[in-house]
Amino acid sequence: MSEAIFKQAVSTILGNENIYFYWKGRIALYALLKTMKIKKGDEVILPGYTCVVVPNAIKYLGAKPIYIDVEKTTMNPSFNHFLRAITPKTKAIITQNTFGLSTQVDEIAEMAKEKNIYSIEDCTHGFGGTFKGKPNGSYCDAAFFSTQWNKPFSTGIGGFATVNNVELLTELKKVNQSLVQPTIKDSMILSALLFARDNILSPSNYWQLRSIYRWLSKNNLVIGSSEGKELNSVEMPKDYFKIMGNVQYKKGVKNISGIYQLLEKKKKNAELYTEFLSKEKKYHVEKELHKNHSFLKYPILIKKRDVFENRALNAKIDLGDWFCTPLYPVEKNFKLWDLNLSDIPVANILSKQIVNLPTDTEKPLKIIEFLKDNINEII
Numbered sequence: 001m002s003e004a005i006f007k008q009a010v011s012t013i014l015g016n017e018n019i020y021f022y023w024k025g026r027i028a029l030y031a032l033l034k035t036m037k038i039k040k041g042d043e044v045i046l047p048g049y050t051c052v053v054v055p056n057a058i059k060y061l062g063a064k065p066i067y068i069d070v071e072k073t074t075m076n077p078s079f080n081h082f083l084r085a086i087t088p089k090t091k092a093i094i095t096q097n098t099f100g101l102s103t104q105v106d107e108i109a110e111m112a113k114e115k116n117i118y119s120i121e122d123c124t125h126g127f128g129g130t131f132k133g134k135p136n137g138s139y140c141d142a143a144f145f146s147t148q149w150n151k152p153f154s155t156g157i158g159g160f161a162t163v164n165n166v167e168l169l170t171e172l173k174k175v176n177q178s179l180v181q182p183t184i185k186d187s188m189i190l191s192a193l194l195f196a197r198d199n200i201l202s203p204s205n206y207w208q209l210r211s212i213y214r215w216l217s218k219n220n221l222v223i224g225s226s227e228g229k230e231l232n233s234v235e236m237p238k239d240y241f242k243i244m245g246n247v248q249y250k251k252g253v254k255n256i257s258g259i260y261q262l263l264e265k266k267k268k269n270a271e272l273y274t275e276f277l278s279k280e281k282k283y284h285v286e287k288e289l290h291k292n293h294s295f296l297k298y299p300i301l302i303k304k305r306d307v308f309e310n311r312a313l314n315a316k317i318d319l320g321d322w323f324c325t326p327l328y329p330v331e332k333n334f335k336l337w338d339l340n341l342s343d344i345p346v347a348n349i350l351s352k353q354i355v356n357l358p359t360d361t362e363k364p365l366k367i368i369e370f371l372k373d374n375i376n377e378i379i
């Protein structure tokens, strides 16, 4: 029941009927790669500025992730980055709408098609946003989305795949036959976390609870986004290939309803940030990029991370550290994922300088005040 309603809501926003739900977004990606018959010896091109769970899905199938660099202005690879990395072994490419920004995805998808290579759009940051007037996820053979805590709308954890190339559908349905159901324990823990977030979290205890939650998930005591094995190995965790459960469908129905209002607020706040930062001649999202940006977060660059983060904490500014490493949140042993930092010089520097401003805030001026007070720390 909830599943059908949720599917209808997603389908209406994306203009696509071919939607398949999973326990997490990364599992949707894995299902797509498997459907595309990605296997040992194949190469899959992806941004060298992403979440580690993306190359994990490639490695689980025995294929090789080929990382490409990003442009400083967009934090995405350009068309030419993709083009240069293609070899006879390339089977698929993954584009990404980093922080909600799509770039050149139409041309990239077209080029892949001409070369008989599959294309996938990582829309985990971009649900509800558009590229040249079409919903994100419209251009490639397939796309995947995340509904994890901090993504455009949340089911606690969760995700889904959408398919544009209908030739993939038969095989995807076959692949999905081996999905397992969430356990009762999975569902209970997730329900408890969702309840806590909706009923216990308030502005007055937010900062205290935030540090407790971070401590718990670091120590693997709650369902964080990733389990230890995903962050220190390239072996698939047991029961990884899991479908979405009822708790998530219900939450999805509820939370998707406010998406357009939320997007509008994010865009407005981002405009304020850009106006301030451009006047101060600091790094900012250029005005002409705003149209295709859904601003899940607003990236800025800073000189010294620890100094800036401490000041933000003291000022109670909810600063994010998303993508503070090229394979977020992994900080070392990049070789395990076949990443050479020398292949991604721009992403490597960005990862050292980046912090992200919240875009869903009711108090953008408080944040701009904070930026003003710390203007010398900003690049």
Ligand SMILES: *Cc1c(COP(=O)(O)O)cnc(C)c1O
Pocket: 024, 025, 026, 027, 050, 051, 053, 054, 096, 122, 124, 125, 145, 146, 147, 148, 157, 158, 159, 225
């Ligand atoms: C969050 C994220 C994912 C994975 O989504 P999950 O639902 O947590 O599996 C993949 N790619 C990027 C860029 C992300 O930020």
